[in-house]
Amino acid sequence: MIRFENVTKVYARGARPALDRISLDVERGEFVFLVGASGSGKSTFLRLVLREERASAGKVFVAGKELGTLSSWKVPALRRQIGAVFQDFRLLPNKSVFENVAFALQVIGKPRHQILTTVPDVLEMVGLAGKEKRRPHELSGGEQQRVAIARAFVNRPPILLCDEPTGNLDPTTSLGIMRLLDRINRTGTTVLMATHDDEIVDQMRKRVVELSTGEMVRDQSRGVYGSDR
Amino acid sequence: MRLRFILSEIGIGLRRNLSMTVSVILVTFVSLTFVGAAALLQLQIGKMKDDWYDKVxxxxxxxxxxxxxxxxxxxxxxxxxxxxxxxxxxxxxxxxxxxxxxxxxxxxxxxxxxxxxxxxxxxxxxxxxxxxxxxxxxxxxxxxxxxxxxxxxxxxxxxxxxxQRRLFDRLFLVLDRATLLAGGLALVMLIAAVLLITTTIRLSALSRRRETGIMRLVGASTLFIQLPFMLEGAIAATVGSLLAVGGLWLGVEYLITDWLGASVSWIPYVSTSDVLTVAPWLILAAILLAAISSLVTLSRYTKV
Known part of the structure; x- marks a missing residue:
């Protein structure tokens, strides 16, 4: 589903590469943790998958497409295959829960009747049934992140990228979010999650890829957060 | 859904930047009034030549x-x-x-x-x-x-x-100079209009960065993201051009037909039908103005 072949990303000429010859293969339906200290290249990795950046060298394949040669007018189609969730939720404050999720479908031109059926479904799935009319500021952090996940998943993308989704949440709330992501993963969605949260990684026992200053230092199935544990 | 969505986005954008929208309307109004006045002056010269050269x-x-x-x-x-x-x-x-x-x-x-x-x-x-x-x-x-x-x-x-044509040449020279003056002022105002529309679109795009960011993320097409901004500029500019047409129409109707036409009647004057001839060009100019500004701005501020 996602394949990196010797991918290097250098932001400024002469600077240390943000990613250094990374090769990695993520199969359909896998759940992968991307761990590492700040600045280790996790976010760059996710940005390359979303084609917000292009690789300086090497090849990135996502959903069967080589992103280096993908023309920019095809990028929207690629992004419809990818859901993305962030630490800061990125909700629209002036829109209700329902409208925030519906927004993702409206802007890719989905018909109204489809929006009216899929949005309540996905809101129920993330556990927000009954809170459709709330504004984001009326929700707790965990609930806001559920809205963000609902928005990322409402179009049923085969890939879900999460950039520190529990970074702003307390441990109990984080656990709830992880259960949700696990459920989404079980529907066959490939989940790639960048995180600092060692507790969660240790608990979930999924594949762990560790980056350190742009290099891949570990790729372990059913791994834990720290390699020394 | 799409059309309704785009229209509501435009409405939000126009309201959020109301003062900028009004200034875009005013600047296009003034600049296109000058453009129209220059065009009408030339039409006036043409009419007088047609009429007088026959008699001289x-x-x-x-x-x-x-x-x-x-x-x-x-x-x-x-x-x-x-x-x-x-x-x-x-x-x-x-x-x-x-x-x-x-x-x-x-x-x-x-x-x-x-x-x-x-x-x-x-x-x-x-x-x-x-x-x-x-x-x-x-x-x-x-x-x-x-x-x-x-x-x-x-x-x-x-x-x-x-x-005897020589006798008129001086008058035509004055009118030609006036055309140049109006044209020159129009040019300056048009430049101001382009800059203002550019700024307005940029402000509008910046104030909705969050929305456009999410749009990009969930795979909205570039056109879909940019269209509301383009139309915002185009609508404001078109309203300005309509005001310019209205202003010229009133000017010709009351200043020329009613007043000059009544007091100095031996000159053939431009009429409101000439304003209507000029009108489509003014509106076209406004749309072109907005399109140019959009292209310049949006390629930089809402890139995929």
């Missing part, structure tokens, strides 16, 4: 008794000289351009002079002998003046040849 004649003034011109050295024009001039005008190379010609004697000239200026004190000292007798020639094509003038000027007995 070439006057061949024949020598009076006391002219200092060398061609008049022999004193007042003789019948022989007069005949030679008429013969020259009958030559096949000029004859086809002459619609009609008639002679005005100095007595007739004096009569006409008294009619026009009789009430002026200086006119009372003029005598019949001060007047020129003349040949008045009406041309089939007024632009062939030079040809006719060459045939007769310099001949014995001709004091001067005058093209």
């Amino acid at each position: 004649e070439v006057s061949v003034y024949l020598c009076p008794s006391n002219s200092p011109e060398p061609t008049c050295a022999g004193g007042e024009v003789t019948d022989e000289q007069r005949q030679a001039i008429l013969d020259a005008l009958a030559q096949p190379e000029v004859a086809p351009y002459i619609q009609e010609k008639f002679e005005e004697s100095k007595e007739e000239a004096f009569e006409r002079f008294q009619e026009q200026f009789g009430d002026q004190s200086w006119a009372s000292v003029a005598t019949v002998d001060d007047m020129n007798s003349s040949l008045r020639i009406k041309l089939t094509d007024p632009s062939k003046y030079q040809l006719v003038a060459e045939v007769v000027s310099g001949k014995q007995g001709v004091e001067s040849v005058q093209d």
Whole structure:
């Protein structure tokens, strides 16, 4: 589903590469943790998958497409295959829960009747049934992140990228979010999650890829957060 | 869904930047009013040329008794000289351009002079002998003046040849300068309009960065993201151009048709139908203006 072949990303000429010859293969339906200290290249990795950046060298394949040669007018189609969730939720404050999720479908031109059926479904799935009319500021952090996940998943993308989704949440709330992501993963969605949260990684026992200053230092199935544990 | 969504986005954008939207409307209004005024001035010049050039004649003034011109050295024009001039005008190379010609004697000239200026004190000292007798020639094509003038000027007995069109040239020159002035002001205002529209679109795009960011993320097409911003600029500019058309229409209706037309009626004036001829071009210019500004801005601020 996602394949990196010797991918290097250098932001400024002469600077240390943000990613250094990374090769990695993520199969359909896998759940992968991307761990590492700040600045280790996790976010760059996710940005390359979303084609917000292009690789300086090497090849990135996502959903069967080589992103280096993908023309920019095809990028929207690629992004419809990818859901993305962030630490800061990125909700629209002036829109209700329902409208925030519906927004993702409206802007890719989905018909109204489809929006009216899929949005309540996905809101129920993330556990927000009954809170459709709330504004984001009326929700707790965990609930806001559920809205963000609902928005990322409402179009049923085969890939879900999460950039520190529990970074702003307390441990109990984080656990709830992880259960949700696990459920989404079980529907066959490939989940790639960048995180600092060692507790969660240790608990979930999924594949762990560790980056350190742009290099891949570990790729372990059913791994834990720290390699020394 | 799409259309409704885009329309609501436009509404939000226009309301959120209301003061900028109003300033875009005003600047396009003023600039396109100048553009329209310049166009109407040119139309006015065209109308006057059409109307007046039909009426004007070439006057061949024949020598009076006391002219200092060398061609008049022999004193007042003789019948022989007069005949030679008429013969020259009958030559096949000029004859086809002459619609009609008639002679005005100095007595007739004096009569006409008294009619026009009789009430002026200086006119009372003029005598019949001060007047020129003349040949008045009406041309089939007024632009062939030079040809006719060459045939007769310099001949014995001709004091001067005058093209009445020359009399209007000064007026047309003034109107042409006015056109240039209006055009120049229009250009400056148009530049201001482009810059202002650019800024407005940029502000609008920045204030909705969050939305456009999410749109990009969930895979909305570039056109879909940019369209509301483009239309915002286009709508504001079009409203400005409509105001300009309205302003010109009112100006022509009340200033020219009602006021000038009533007090100085011998000039053919532009009318409101001419404003309507200019109108589509002004609206087109407004849309073009907005399109250029959008292209410049959006490629930088809402990149995929």
